Amino acid sequence: YMVEKLYNQAQKADSDVVVCDYINKWGKNNKTLYSIFFSEAQTPFSKTIVKVPVGNNISDEIRRKSLLVSPCYTENKIYKTSFIRENNIRFSNIQGFEDVLFSLKSHIFANGISYINEKLYTYSIEENIQNTAKALIEITDEVYRFLHSYGLMAELRKNFDYFIVTSVINNRKILNEEDIKKIGAYLSDKEIYYSLLERLKVQLSGELSL
Numbered sequence: 178y179m180v181e182k183l184y185n186q187a188q189k190a191d192s193d194v195v196v197c198d199y200i201n202k203w204g205k206n207n208k209t210l211y212s213i214f215f216s217e218a219q220t221p222f223s224k225t226i227v228k229v230p231v232g233n234n235i236s237d238e239i240r241r242k243s244l245l246v247s248p249c250y251t252e253n254k255i256y257k258t259s260f261i262r263e264n265n266i267r268f269s270n271i272q273g274f275e276d277v278l279f280s281l282k283s284h285i286f287a288n289g290i291s292y293i294n295e296k297l298y299t300y301s302i303e304e305n306i307q308n309t310a311k312a313l314i315e316i317t318d319e320v321y322r323f324l325h326s327y328g329l330m331a332e333l334r335k336n337f338d339y340f341i342v343t344s345v346i347n348n349r350k351i352l353n354e355e356d357i358k359k360i361g362a363y364l365s366d367k368e369i370y371y372s373l374l375e376r377l378k379v380q381l382s383g384e385l386s387l
Contacts, residue, residue: 179297193260193287199298245340274316
């Protein structure tokens, strides 16, 4: 059903990528998070919500605002095969974060991305599956080098900072102080790094629950 709906939208709009909303479930109790990929993407360091039109291809401005801010997953999308081949888009050889750069490149290189605001995919996460600190450091470096090599860092600097902050917070259980320092070195501003450390301290003390 999901593939059929996304495929029909791709045909209708001649899109290289079609995105839908999804549901995250994890743990023995199937804790559920209803994730909205595009329709309520928050811009970095701002309360401004990016409203994205449903259906035909998303504008470049909206697409850029959502890059590295919305989750970089591939499970809730379909891609035009010729588009992937022509742009030589590949998964990273990094276990746990292999789809981050793939998703980022596809958003940047695509001539058209369509969005369907229906939860058509359920992603079940096992508790014993964990990403590694080494992998997070490596994918942060890959994204950094990609943005620089294509001259996109200036435009997407805040997005990249946002990506780093949320990655550290979401994976804080697998990171030690040295890991956080290595990843934090990619931030554009020391104040952002210090704010991140303060937020982590609050979480560890049990005063803040994400």
